[in-house]
Amino acid sequence: MKTINQYIFVMLSFFLLVSCNNDGDTAVLSGFGAGELKASVTDIVLTNELNGNLVLSLAWNTAEPVVSPSDKYGTAADLVTNILQFSTESNFATIKEFTETNSAKSFIGSALNSLALNMGAKAGQPITLYARLKSVLGGNVEPEYSNVVSLNITPFEKAFYLYMPKANNYTDFSNKLCSREGDGKYEGYVEAAQWDNFKFSTEASMTTGTVFGSAPNSLYSLDSSSDQWNIWFDEGGYFLVKANTNTLTWSKTAITSFCVTGEFNGWSLSDDPMTYDSTTKKWSVTCNISTVLYGIQIIGNQNWDFKYGDNDATGELSAGESIAIAQTGVYTITMDLSDPTKYTYTITKN
Template sequence: MKTISRYIILLLVPVLFFACNKDGDVITLSNLQESSLTASASDMVLSYDQADALVLSLTWNTDTLSITHSDTYGLAADAMTNTLQFDTLETFDNPKETVETSASKSFTGAALNSFALAMGLKAGVSKTIYARLKSTIGANEAPIYSNVVSFSITPYSLISFLYMPGDVSGGWDNYSVKLCSPASNGQYEGYVEANQWDNFLFTTQPNSTTATVYGSTPNDLYSLDSGSDHWNIWFDEGGYFLVKANTNDMTWSKTAITSFAVTGEFNSWSLTTSPMTYDSVNKVWTATCDITTVQYGIQIVANQDWSFYYGDNDNNGSLDFGGTNIVIDTPGTYLITMDLSNPEKYSYTLTKQ
């Protein structure tokens, strides 16, 4: 272990610098050492059952800095900052950081799952995370790093749903129509076909016994109310809608979908030339397009509005709002089918004719 003593010059304001010269004080600090970092687990497959259980602890030794003349010059003995760094690359090119004040950090299953998803890990896929401790005593001093530890995490999906029993689903005991919150953050959405005056409620479970039930307030159709005296919610017009609900600010909204269209270089990026047709029985949108130019792919645009379109970021058949162009490998005539009935995953298929 190395003991480091340094003159602290840049940390002192000019007044203190003058006092040092006048008094002849030499300020030194010692005991800044590399920490030894350890992890309590190496491979974690997370699940809902572990949400409240302790699944990972990171521990390290702490140094107590010895700073001369700390009373005179206001340099606290706890001037050292410890920061945990996490990255999916061992080179720590873009680490996620947390500043720590103790000698350990613990994660419950729920906390580690959220942390892993925030780092970009995908649910159900194992990924290695690297961690190290960075210790610093000031902006003008190079940090000291601990050893690197690694562990594998397989996170689980945080998806949650709001169910819509009532007229829109075919009965008050039918929970087949639902909205989805991919991050379980209180913000839900889904596509719903409804008739004018169709009544419904939102429920957090596919039942009315254990679920939180949301209706509307008497004076505002679009304000949610979970009290026992709530009113039913209803559609004041019929059609096909993108429905959103926010249980944080207790509101819901609907956007009427008047059209979907396939657009690309093949039709000069027209929003009207290649409209899609809705099949109410199979709950899909379809269009047959002669795609002669494939260089730039295609997009699917709603309501002839370029701020409302779907692409495919991963080229895997899953639609992403505002996503990159859908790839067409070879020219030809294609039946394009879009399925928005599953709010957990909007999807499409390309069938060459």
């Protein structure tokens, strides 16, 4: 660490500056100066898997002010306030501050992700945050600032999961639901066999987070107490599973079909059914789309209230929308509902 070379001498006022002993000594403060700030890393790509991991440490050294004569007055280090500042601008025109009592600050993934998003970053896009240490010694002394550290951070859209480990060993956390809004309402698509037993867990672990089973004698009521039972599927198949940790309930809807419909097949709910592949976890169908007016939609369970589309042509499905088709032709349409954070599709012209 860099040695503080410059000392600023000030007379103590208020509780700090002016003080004389019986022998006429004058108390003088020295050693107050700028600190040096260092970062453990400067380029950080955040992911949901790093939520609980340590991803950044900022450490600094600051001078320890001494009141002379030190044999009578000792040090005044506790009179210095250190404030860690962050800004998206190198001139620190706008800042976010953390008052620190230690000589370091650490961030886990979720905390740094929240900081970046709160300061205007967009998920998946890198942002530069500038960090510096502001040291303050009373209102009558100008603050000192450390060097500036530039941090390149790529945040992510945080996903809140509810995992579904099977009861045979509670170690398989591959099935999970997602709360995209973080509001305690979760959903996801799951393939299950009849009498598959499982529980819900807020972490990919049975020893951390909250584990929900079913309430005794009430299959669709969630219970986090020690009295909980396993949850199970009383039928096998492919399901849209929803859970609400606010109302402590869950539900399943058996999916009997997905079909592609549009003007090309008279808006039929059965003429172009999709086929599910358990290995790839994808639905697919090949259609001869002879007219492209109004686009197409993907309909579940032959129910118009259960439809997906993509008005913005992002490749991500949204409820109640349509998918535009540029020209007529034979297309293979594939839908992937295996990732509860987003449902996706592809359209390939044959």
